[in-house]
Amino acid sequence: EEHYETARGVQKVLQRYKDLKDIIAILGMEELSEEDKLTVARARKIQKFLSQPFSVAEI
Template sequence: DVQYLGERHYKVAVEVQRILQRYKDLQDIIAILGMDELSEEDKQLVARARRVQRFLSQPFFVATQFTGLEGKYVKLEDTISAFERVVAGEFDHLPEQAFYMVAGIDEALDQAKRLATS
């Protein structure tokens, strides 16, 4: 509810949910016809949704025993800002793998650089 989260947090959360739901809706089409049959707009949405999914895999302390990665804290404001920028397309040029198991957008940018040089 917007009164508990604040307007910006609420808007970003709703947009993230919208993108993920649309991606889910497109998965049957993708499975049957492939990505090539999607409109450019839907291809872009799918790419952003996949970045969002990977970014949701942040290294949490409770998952350390399963992932082997040390948990990290990320400020709420930093998380909201990062998701806002991802869904706005600011990082469309980065590989989706750069968003996997990182704690914040700065780590994603660093990971993208490492991926580019390997």
């Protein structure tokens, strides 16, 4: 249950960031609300985390 809620929350953040990309490209970060700036920062951290290399332990 907690994992599902976390995954859905991450999806929402990333989707909102995708929606904001056009606004950022046209108007810049300065024109975003504080909440949207926080969303962008969170989404970028999530993307960095998910794109880092990882190795799986083999047994």
